[in-house]
Amino acid sequence: MALLADRPLSYALGENARVISALVVRSAVTRFGESRLGFVWILIEPAAYIGIFLLIHTAAKAQIPFGDNALLFMLAGVFGFRMTRGIARKTEKAIATNQPMLTYPLVRPLDTLIATFLLEATIWLIICALFMTGLAFTLDRDIIVYPAEFAEAIFAILYFAFSFAAFNATVGSLVPRYDTFLSMMSMPLMLLSGIFFMPAQMPPSFQAVLWWNPFMHCVEWFRTSTYLDYNALLSKPYVLGIATALLTSALVLERTFRRKIIGS
16 A cells, blocks of 8 residues: 555656656757857866966966965866856756746746756866866866865855756746846856955955855855865855755745746
């Protein structure tokens, strides 16, 4: 009797897994099917950020904000922000991109978000591993000095990226011009994330503004795993709390307005 009672749940979970797997494949084909250079461009983008910073740093003969290597400082900052925002940016478009698939009864808006997130997270984790391994080989030293802290940072980045994307995708399906607002906020969020500077060295009044930016905490969390004595302006509970609040809001909105989201 127990097996019969469990069967509907296991069957539903199996069906849901198959739906998400199919959506992952569809997202991958959409992402890279039209151009073989798609993955190459993803590699070029963070490299371009780092290269521009190093050129400006060399031309200005400026001091490194922290540590003894400008490349390491910049790399940690770029991945702390770009991994978070890159995953979220693609995932938050999942509902709109997969709108025709939502006409099938088995496909829910949340499934499209999970599928796109899994693909983007995998891509960015591979890119991060390539860059960090390449830098470790170039400098001939360990880059990740606190592996447990690095694992925590990656988990927090992925959790916040998915939560942020789920909220934006849901609200974007209900509120006109919300995507325009997000696009306008991208540059300020990046500039205030501490990619190019060390937040703890800023004046207290400026730190008070930076503190509210969750992307800054993602960058700082990432950097704490790459330096032995990095003084971070970091609140782990804040990042996780914001992520949980965003995800809860997204799930409630998705369930409440599912018909409107599917029909939009």
